[in-house]
Amino acid sequence: MRPLIAGNWKMNGLTGFSAALARAIREGAPPVAAFCDLLVCPPATQLAAVGAILAGSAVALGAQNCHQEPDGAHTGDISASMLRDAGATAVILGHSERRANHGETDELVREKVLAAVAAGLLPIVCVGETDEQRRSGRETETVGWQLSGSLPQGFTGVVSYEPVWAIGTGRACEPPQVEAMHGFIRQELMRQFGREAGAAIRLLYGGSVKAHNARSLLSVPEVNGALIGGAALNADEFLAIARAAAPR
Ligand code: PEP
Secondary structure, three states: OOOEEEEEOOOOOOHHHHHHHHHHHHHHHHHHHOOOEEEEEOOHHHHHHHHHHHOOOOEEEEEOOOEOOOOOOOOOOOEHHHHHHOOOOEEEEOOHHHHHHOOOOHHHHHHHHHHHHHOOOEEEEEEOOOHHHHHOOOHHHHHHHHHHHHOOOOOOOEEEEOOHHHOOOOOOOOHHHHHHHHHHHHHHHHHHHOHHHHHHOEEEEEOOOOHHHHHHHHOOOOOOEEEEOHHHHOHHHHHHHHHOOOOO
């Protein structure tokens, strides 16, 4: 499966920084785009400007969240079709920071997935256990519930396994732990959506992926790419991670 390397810029980047980062990624993209798909997800305020810089390049544009309704009285929210209109082709949904800071439930994430698909966006759905859940041996149970609750029938988007304890901590999941969880998720996807459809869903790993550990994480079976936070704010680091996805 062709890998996807996606950058989540989170709430970082004013106009000058975002433009410089987008330009540097666009310029370095062609050699890596030969073997992997590249996606950057800037804050909503930068979508149009970054989209203009990336237009015609090998780097796709994504958003970090959307509202579940198509329009209406939702002050401060942004619909999936507005993101599409601003140039996005994908959207991250159910990130643990949204689940924790905004109380997003599996049910809400599923509604957002449906809204994203209806607007023509590729949903990238994040799942992952907390430190406490892993310590108490409940990591697969937790992720299993998130998968069955967050993914609607007929789901054909992307799933990203992001253990909460590995996000922004510099403490990436060890490759054997990633292998065990991705194997479990793949089985669950095939159970939920059928063998063929479940096997075709791209499964990313996210959580402290850096240039120095990307190769070992991206070589794990059933890892079809990475969702990158902190390291996506540096073009050299982001592109180095993408190079680590080269076929071997
Ligand atoms: C993320 O928040 O999606 C993420 C993976 O962050 P980081 O790479 O900084 O751990």
